[in-house]
Amino acid sequence: MLMERTTYVDGARRAWPLAIAVGGFGLTYGVLARQAGFDPLQTIIFSLTTFAGSAQFAAVSIIGDGGTAVAAITAALLLNARYLPIGLSVAPWLRGRPLARAAQGQVVIDESWAVSHLGGGRYDPRLLVGAGLTIYAAWVLASVVGVLAGEVLGDPETLGLDAAFPALFLALLAGQVRERGLLLAALAGGVVALAMVPVVPPGVPIVAASVVCLAGLRRPRVRDAVPA
Amino acid sequence: MSTAWIVVLGASAGTLLLKGLAPAALGGRELPPRLTGVMALLGPALLAALIVTNTFASGRDVVVDPRAAGLAAALVAVALRAPVLVVILVAAVTAGGLRAIT
Numbered sequence: 001m002l003m004e005r006t007t008y009v010d011g012a013r014r015a016w017p018l019a020i021a022v023g024g025f026g027l028t029y030g031v032l033a034r035q036a037g038f039d040p041l042q043t044i045i046f047s048l049t050t051f052a053g054s055a056q057f058a059a060v061s062i063i064g065d066g067g068t069a070v071a072a073i074t075a076a077l078l079l080n081a082r083y084l085p086i087g088l089s090v091a092p093w094l095r096g097r098p099l100a101r102a103a104q105g106q107v108v109i110d111e112s113w114a115v116s117h118l119g120g121g122r123y124d125p126r127l128l129v130g131a132g133l134t135i136y137a138a139w140v141l142a143s144v145v146g147v148l149a150g151e152v153l154g155d156p157e158t159l160g161l162d163a164a165f166p167a168l169f170l171a172l173l174a175g176q177v178r179e180r181g182l183l184l185a186a187l188a189g190g191v192v193a194l195a196m197v198p199v200v201p202p203g204v205p206i207v208a209a210s211v212v213c214l215a216g217l218r219r220p221r222v223r224d225a226v227p228a
Numbered sequence: 229m230s231t232a233w234i235v236v237l238g239a240s241a242g243t244l245l246l247k248g249l250a251p252a253a254l255g256g257r258e259l260p261p262r263l264t265g266v267m268a269l270l271g272p273a274l275l276a277a278l279i280v281t282n283t284f285a286s287g288r289d290v291v292v293d294p295r296a297a298g299l300a301a302a303l304v305a306v307a308l309r310a311p312v313l314v315v316i317l318v319a320a321v322t323a324g325g326l327r328a329i330t
Contacts, residue, residue, distance in 0.1 A: 024311075
């Protein structure tokens with residue numbers, strides 16, 4: 001069988017089902033960001049410039065809870081810290097000058113990264129960019145729709161929308177916890193955060209929970225180094 | 229500048245660096261194994277912290293309110309492998325419904 005050259009369209013085609021799911025996230029993000037006190041422009045620009053669902057959700061939920069900007073930014077960047085190792089994994093396969101490679105790195109998210117994996121640590125840059133741009137478009141569009149939907153929804157507590165945040169994070173967590181060590185880290189992170197709630201201002205317990213991952217120093221051999 | 233703008237700008241700039249740094253620097257080198265171990269645990273620990281604070285925190289008070297019921301319902305939905313949107317809807321309907329009848 002001949003090896004076919006992949007195209008950006010192949011990437012887009014493979015990302016299509018994922019883009020729908022990400023669109024659902026984006027919709028929820030738009031609604032919840034408005035509820036947390038972000039105005040429509042801030043909500044949409046955040047999606048345009050950051051393109052990282054869990055980090056955006058974390059940031060707006062901390063602000064909505066009365067936390068400081070520093071706590072929100074720190075939590076968002078800690079959640080995005082995984083893009084450092086993920087970026088390292090795709091870096092050898094990207095082409096062009098450093099700036100062009102950095103630009104390609106911007107469309108890396110969990111889903112596009114997974115789609116472009118050819119196995120054995122090899123990545124296809126066209127699949128990555130095609131999938132990444134498709135999901136990016138879905139993310140931004142859905143954020144806009146979420147903002148508009150938020151305008152017509154009533155009191156968020158009556159609708160139970162405040163319970164949507166933890167449910168969303170739970171769904172994200174379920175996708176990440178695939179071995180015992182990760183489950184233990186999640187449990188420990190939850191315990192640390194809860195214990196800190198009465199002691200420090202909102203947002204800080206989440207950042208404090210990151211000390212848990214120092215336990216990773218004792219696991220020098222990690223089978224699956226970067227989360228899928 | 230409002231808090232929200234500071235968050236948008238700060239998180240955007242930081243994410244830009246996190247995503248762009250390794251591809252720009254290339255090298256093809258991997259992180260030291262100890263550091264990847266730390267990175268691997270970061271996501272689950274932070275997500276769990278977000279779940280707990282978004283469910284049981286009200287300012288600096290620890291409370292159990294309809295959000296907890298919503299989370300319990302979401303857990304069941306996740307265990308049944310429901311799609312993400314369904315998980316969120318189940319939680320919202322449970323919490324909202326509980327408020328409506330109490």
